[in-house]
Amino acid sequence: MKKAIVLMNMGGPNNLDEVEVFLTNMFNDKYIIGAPQPIRAMIGFLITTLRKKEAKENYAKLGGMSPIVGHTKRLVRRLNRILDADVFFKMRYTPPFAKDVLEDLRDYDEIYAIPMYPHYSSTTTKSSIEELEKWAKKLKIKAKIKTLDSYYDDENYNKAIVERIKERISDVNSEDYELIFSAHGLTQRLIDKGDPYQEHVLKNVECAKKELEKQGIKFKNIHVAYQSRLGPVEWIKPYMDVTLKEMKDKKVLVYPISFTVDNSETEFELSIEYKEIADEVGILDYRVAKAPNHNGFFIETIKDLYKNKCA
Numbered sequence: 001m002k003k004a005i006v007l008m009n010m011g012g013p014n015n016l017d018e019v020e021v022f023l024t025n026m027f028n029d030k031y032i033i034g035a036p037q038p039i040r041a042m043i044g045f046l047i048t049t050l051r052k053k054e055a056k057e058n059y060a061k062l063g064g065m066s067p068i069v070g071h072t073k074r075l076v077r078r079l080n081r082i083l084d085a086d087v088f089f090k091m092r093y094t095p096p097f098a099k100d101v102l103e104d105l106r107d108y109d110e111i112y113a114i115p116m117y118p119h120y121s122s123t124t125t126k127s128s129i130e131e132l133e134k135w136a137k138k139l140k141i142k143a144k145i146k147t148l149d150s151y152y153d154d155e156n157y158n159k160a161i162v163e164r165i166k167e168r169i170s171d172v173n174s175e176d177y178e179l180i181f182s183a184h185g186l187t188q189r190l191i192d193k194g195d196p197y198q199e200h201v202l203k204n205v206e207c208a209k210k211e212l213e214k215q216g217i218k219f220k221n222i223h224v225a226y227q228s229r230l231g232p233v234e235w236i237k238p239y240m241d242v243t244l245k246e247m248k249d250k251k252v253l254v255y256p257i258s259f260t261v262d263n264s265e266t267e268f269e270l271s272i273e274y275k276e277i278a279d280e281v282g283i284l285d286y287r288v289a290k291a292p293n294h295n296g297f298f299i300e301t302i303k304d305l306y307k308n309k310c311a
Contacts (some may be wrong), residue, residue, distance in 0.1 A: 011091025012066020119200035152204035
């Protein structure tokens with residue numbers, strides 16, 4: 001039996017020309033902008049027009065492309081060495097798109113669609129799975145598609161988180177630091193409508209705290225905050241920038257709890273933009289830990305999801 005694993009993520013520009021493609025596709029997603037068409041297209045066009053110049057400048061500082069691309073390719077290569085399935089990846093808003101990846105999977109018997117989002121949200125997991133299934137139907141793909149909703153409570157996944165935290169504080173005493181778990185924000189309206197994302201994030205933090213405790217790693221305090229808010233509407237709180245402004249004269253380690261793969265929001269927003277806030281506020285030491293990427297425990301997580309959790 002021929003099996004394929006498709007890792008699903010939101011994506012990021014492969015070059016500066018793709019920045020507009022990324023923004024256009026993102027803000028035309030009905031789960032990101034809830035307005036009906038053609039209003040959604042108009043809103044998306046307006047946001048893309050206003051943001052693309054600054055976004056291009058930001059990606060230029062990261063070498064002209066999103067870090068998510070290289071990290072994902074390395075993860076795929078390592079998984080291909082150890083699994084009895086062929087591993088691919090597809091992105092939601094930039095190439096490789098679902099339709100292109102599925103063209104290569106016509107002769108497979110089973111497809112395991114594994115979200116690179118540990119917490120379920122309609123804006124990420126649901127959007128990616130629906131798109132994959134839509135194109136599978138259009139292309140008349142015969143393979144059975146197996147998937148799952150979340151894995152924030154997976155033991156190996158939380159070990160990967162703790163490994164990344166340990167790497168970033170290997171030269172200091174963790175008890176001198178405030179640990180902030182920073183998650184991507186969502187609008188409060190979406191949470192109020194029943195999206196379980198925030199609940200999953202908070203449960204993930206509890207799992208990570210237990211793993212830290214098990215390994216004897218202590219911090220002065222542990223916080224949760226939300227980054228990446230956009231526009232005048234209310235987003236889930238506390239906001240990351242507000243939390244940092246309360247950290248004057250403290251040492252801070254940030255862990256990007258909602259990301260399994262480093263991207264512009266970890267390597268630019270957290271590591272560059274929020275570092276500027278940290279410096280202005282007077283934070284004594286500001287550090288950002290890496291996402292799991294191709295950490296061994298994360299590779300074990302994906303192996304287990306494929307073998308035992310997808311249905």
